[in-house]
Amino acid sequence: MHTNGTSWRLQCTINGQPIDTEVEQDETLLFFLRDRLGLTGTKGSCLEGECGSCTVIVDGQAVNSCLVLCPQMQGRTVETIEGLANGDKLHVLQEKFLASGAAQCGYCTPGLIMAAKALLDENPNPSEQQFFEGMEGNICRCTGYAAICEAIRSAAREWK
Amino acid sequence: MFFQPRHVDEALEIRGRMGSDVTPLGGGTDIVVTINKTSMRPKHFLDLTHLPDYTHVVRDNGNWVLSAGATFSQLGKLPMKALAAAAMTVGGAAIRNTGTIAGNLGTASPAGDGCVALMAIDAEVELTHATRGRRTIPIHEYFTGFRRTALLADELITGVRLRTDWRTAWYKIGKRGSINISLVCAAFGMSPEGGVRMAYGCVAPIVMRTRLAEEIIEKDGLTDAAIEAAAQSVMKEVAPIDDHRASANYRRAMCGVLARRLLRELRIKNTG
Numbered sequence A: 001m002h003t004n005g006t007s008w009r010l011q012c013t014i015n016g017q018p019i020d021t022e023v024e025q026d027e028t029l030l031f032f033l034r035d036r037l038g039l040t041g042t043k044g045s046c047l048e049g050e051c052g053s054c055t056v057i058v059d060g061q062a063v064n065s066c067l068v069l070c071p072q073m074q075g076r077t078v079e080t081i082e083g084l085a086n087g088d089k090l091h092v093l094q095e096k097f098l099a100s101g102a103a104q105c106g107y108c109t110p111g112l113i114m115a116a117k118a119l120l121d122e123n124p125n126p127s128e129q130q131f132f133e134g135m136e137g138n139i140c141r142c143t144g145y146a147a148i149c150e151a152i153r154s155a156a157r158e159w160k
Numbered sequence B: 001m002f003f004q005p006r007h008v009d010e011a012l013e014i015r016g017r018m019g020s021d022v023t024p025l026g027g028g029t030d031i032v033v034t035i036n037k038t039s040m041r042p043k044h045f046l047d048l049t050h051l052p053d054y055t056h057v058v059r060d061n062g063n064w065v066l067s068a069g070a071t072f073s074q075l076g077k078l079p080m081k082a083l084a085a086a087a088m089t090v091g092g093a094a095i096r097n098t099g100t101i102a103g104n105l106g107t108a109s110p111a112g113d114g115c116v117a118l119m120a121i122d123a124e125v126e127l128t129h130a131t132r133g134r135r136t137i138p139i140h141e142y143f144t145g146f147r148r149t150a151l152l153a154d155e156l157i158t159g160v161r162l163r164t165d166w167r168t169a170w171y172k173i174g175k176r177g178s179i180n181i182s183l184v185c186a187a188f189g190m191s192p193e194g195g196v197r198m199a200y201g202c203v204a205p206i207v208m209r210t211r212l213a214e215e216i217i218e219k220d221g222l223t224d225a226a227i228e229a230a231a232q233s234v235m236k237e238v239a240p241i242d243d244h245r246a247s248a249n250y251r252r253a254m255c256g257v258l259a260r261r262l263l264r265e266l267r268i269k270n271t272g
């Protein structure tokens, strides 16, 4: 498959919805989600893979959406923070972040929750080491992490 | 143009025809950072991530064969200590899920942790051309200069072969525990036949081996005296620079420390 000029016909699934639209070949998934689909829950900050605020899940794995080019998502399944709640019913990670007061400014929260979801989907009972490895790519500059870890741990206890 | 071949022959044909006009794209963790941060825009992309088996890691006759697109997350699970440990120090989980071994070799940074680990086990790199076919070269012949390699502009990296029976050790000195670019890193390996490899990153324009130190250990074994002589030799052989991450003097001193530490580790431990 290849582009027509620099324009690519992207077919993929985002939060369960089929997507079929034209994208530019060097457009990143982050700005496609935010600017074209209005899914502004996914944040951009460092744009170099260091902060984790743009984390989404692609085919079950945590990925930095700022470092993915849209055509690479051909045929892939993307989950963003907007896909977690079921109607008004929040996802257990969202509930626990609220209950633990794990957000302050909140900018890193969607990325943290998506990284945590990928971690717990793969392994609902991670060791300290595995927990650290799964979450080390996500930075929070407000809270000091204790409440965040508590929220993820308590979500893990109820993981289904 | 953005090409997304579904078969390796098609990928090789496009690369063979377009050469350096087309940019192979793996996980994008180097390329897309450059796109985000500079005005550089590749005109043509060759997306390899949809090739069948691009991420495969298989055993073959006592070797491991990594497909070019094996990710750091995959390498982190291999029973080869230096390579697995090096892979787990790269970025965070999201970077490890996408960053590939071929991308590390393609960028060929002197700080390439995967490159350093591969140097310690005499890995072989498979470079393939559409019609000339595949050539396999030893990793120490792959790096030819600062970010220059033996990969020709019309070839693709298609795989890496590793032996499984080496003892290895790894250590990376960085400034923090996560998302941590090396100030100095080292990977050492010992073959069952007694061959010794001592590879360092961030201490020269290319990832390098300290061959005089290797010879000392190969000749005298892992005695205290030989380890100290090797450490002294390492500090003479490396050629680090001062930069924003660390001074040359600090790096040189740490090379000696890592030599002692990793050689002792190889002496104690028998596996991995």
Ligand SMILES: Cc1cc2nc3c(=O)[nH]c(=O)nc-3n(C[C@H](O)[C@H](O)[C@H](O)COP(=O)(O)OP(=O)(O)OC[C@H]3O[C@@H](n4cnc5c(N)ncnc54)[C@H](O)[C@@H]3O)c2cc1C
Pocket (backbone or CB within 6 Å): A048, A049, A050, B023, B024, B025, B026, B027, B028, B029, B030, B031, B032, B033, B048, B068, B089, B090, B091, B092, B095, B098, B099, B100, B101, B102, B103, B104, B105, B106, B107, B111, B112, B113, B114, B151, B155, B156, B157, B158, B179, B180, B181, B182
């Ligand atoms: C936040 C962050 C942290 C990082 N930390 C580390 C670290 O600790 N250690 C480290 O070593 N690196 C690190 N990196 C750098 C990067 O992740 C690695 O170099 C990675 O291996 C690149 O792989 P990729 O598949 O993403 O490469 P890409 O960006 O897709 O490609 C990199 C280069 O390789 C070429 N290439 C890719 N595949 C092939 C192929 N099959 N044949 C020929 N050429 C090819 C590309 O054309 C390009 O020139 C980090 C990057 C980020 C963003």
